[in-house]
Amino acid sequence: MNQSIGIVLVSHSAHLASGLRELLAQIGSDRVPVAAAGGTRDGGIGTSYDLILAAIAEADRGHGVVILPDLGSSVLTALAVLEDHPRADVLLVDAPFVEGAVAAAVTAAAGADLAAVADAARQARGVAKFDDGSGxxxxxxxxxxxxxxxxxxxxxxxxxxxxxxxxxxxxxxxxxxxxxxxxxxxxxxxxxxxxxxxxxxxxxxxxxxxxxxxxxxxxxxxxxxxxxx
Structure with missing residues (x-):
């Protein structure tokens, strides 16, 4: 039985969400269920309430789910889903989309709990990609x-x-x-x-x-x- 926290990637673009899911599969583990909710139901640019709801169900293995949105309406749509279907073990996390997803997936693969996975994603906001001497x-x-x-x-x-x-x-x-x-x-x-x-x-x-x-x-x-x- 899969014991990992699930991850849902919410993006305006189906290609962006699926591409990030592919990246996580390469650096993460088969133990981490990752579901992509990208674009609208008809394949356009935007976000979909129904796709997000389905992705939560897909990623859920009974130990909690972290939702990572990209920007704008992805946050609003995810919030609407959680308002209609409130669960203490499903968290919408404010984190950089790519870096936060990587941190969350690696931490989940190590067997961390929901709070630790969410915190790892949030911490990604403060990590510089390289030292450019400017700050x-x-x-x-x-x-x-x-x-x-x-x-x-x-x-x-x-x-x-x-x-x-x-x-x-x-x-x-x-x-x-x-x-x-x-x-x-x-x-x-x-x-x-x-x-x-x-x-x-x-x-x-x-x-x-x-x-x-x-x-x-x-x-x-x-x-x-x-x-x-």
């Missing part, structure tokens, strides 16, 4: 004093699946945790933040942790990194 986010982050640290040479690229597993496990610890690579330091509880490091096969990643469970966090996260494939 305050490009400034070096203040050095964080650490209690424990470890370096790992990656046996594979730090792509979506190991990044999702790392983020899921990092969120379980109370310690402050940082992941360093290429002169950058990020909070590894966000899957897109981990993926944005661009760490590749053979590169060295450093894990820092400060707090009561820092040693356990270091051992757990370095093991995940060392077993990436």
């Amino acid at each position: 305050p986010g490009s400034a070096p982050e203040p050095e964080v004093p650490v209690r424990s640290s470890s370096q790992v040479t990656l046996p594979a690229n730090l792509h979506a699946r190991p990044a999702g597993k790392l983020a899921q496990e990092a969120a379980k610890f109370s310690s402050d945790i940082r992941l360093e690579y290429g002169g950058r330091s990020i909070d590894p509880t966000g899957v897109l933040a981990v993926m944005s490091l661009g760490a590749t096969l053979g590169s060295t990643v450093t894990v820092h942790a400060e707090g009561q469970d820092a040693d356990t966090a270091i051992r757990t996260l370095t093991r995940i990194l060392a077993e990436a494939e």
Whole structure:
């Protein structure tokens, strides 16, 4: 039985929604049911109440559904569906359409619950795609004093699946945790933040942790990194 949170992609374009679903299938897992509700029922540009309602049913495996709209009327139509069919386990999430969907799918594939999947999608809003030197986010982050640290040479690229597993496990610890690579330091509880490091096969990643469970966090996260494939 599928135990994953479901994801519904609501877009004005059927091609956009189906294309994103195809992308998620490549980087996610067969455990994550993703349904596309794109365009109108007659194939035009717009959104459809009936298609969204059907997509929720398609993605629902009894553990909750996250709805990700693209813009404008997709939000309004999804809200109308939820107003007529209220459910506590179906959430409309305000997140970047592509990045939020990727974060949600990877987190759901790791076995996270509804709240964690929705939060992962929301966190995608604050993750820069690259450092272009134009904003305050490009400034070096203040050095964080650490209690424990470890370096790992990656046996594979730090792509979506190991990044999702790392983020899921990092969120379980109370310690402050940082992941360093290429002169950058990020909070590894966000899957897109981990993926944005661009760490590749053979590169060295450093894990820092400060707090009561820092040693356990270091051992757990370095093991995940060392077993990436």
